[in-house]
Amino acid sequence: MTLFGYTLEQIYLVVLIFAGLATVLFMFFGDAVEGIGESLPIFNPSVILSFITLMSAAGFILEKLAFFPSVWNIGVAAVIGVILSALFYLFILVPLKSADVSLAYTEESLEGQLGKVIVPIPSDGFGEVVIETTSGMIAKRATGFDNEVIDYETTVLVVEVRAGTLFVKAYERKFI
Numbered sequence: 001m002t003l004f005g006y007t008l009e010q011i012y013l014v015v016l017i018f019a020g021l022a023t024v025l026f027m028f029f030g031d032a033v034e035g036i037g038e039s040l041p042i043f044n045p046s047v048i049l050s051f052i053t054l055m056s057a058a059g060f061i062l063e064k065l066a067f068f069p070s071v072w073n074i075g076v077a078a079v080i081g082v083i084l085s086a087l088f089y090l091f092i093l094v095p096l097k098s099a100d101v102s103l104a105y106t107e108e109s110l111e112g113q114l115g116k117v118i119v120p121i122p123s124d125g126f127g128e129v130v131i132e133t134t135s136g137m138i139a140k141r142a143t144g145f146d147n148e149v150i151d152y153e154t155t156v157l158v159v160e161v162r163a164g165t166l167f168v169k170a171y172e173r174k175f176i
Helices: 008-037 045-065 070-098
Strands: 114-119 127-133 136-144 155-162 165-170
Touching: 008 045, 008 070, 045 070, 114 136, 114 165, 127 155
Parallel strands: 136 165
Antiparallel strands: 114 127, 114 155, 127 136, 155 165
16 A cells, blocks of 8 residues: 555654654653643653554554555554553653652761661761661761760661761660
């Protein structure tokens, strides 16, 4: 079947190439049009570009294999594009949108965290504590909050952070 003097295979291939290029450009310059898909997720440019790319790829393959008439191939390609775009939206875009933006931490966010002593803390001295966070393990200089001695592998509670130093107390879990 021909359309505008071109075979459907040629049209699918050209659309696939341009949609692929538009997807790459959107990856680089997507922040400029970021707000477009906020109100309705169906108008998200990533979903639209994925639909066009997947539909044209499926249409090209179906036309190349020529199992069905061209009208059927367009319909089947559209259904494949809708299904795969919906899966792309549900399983990739939605989890990425809800993921943490940053893995950085502030010193204030360490207050109230539990850690483990990896270098014993002497009285009136410094040791080292490691704290497990979502961004990984953080090792920081620490001293006792009341200048107490804290042994190796003791679980501690970060009470305060001043000038990059954690002020910690030994932590005992109490069950009631």
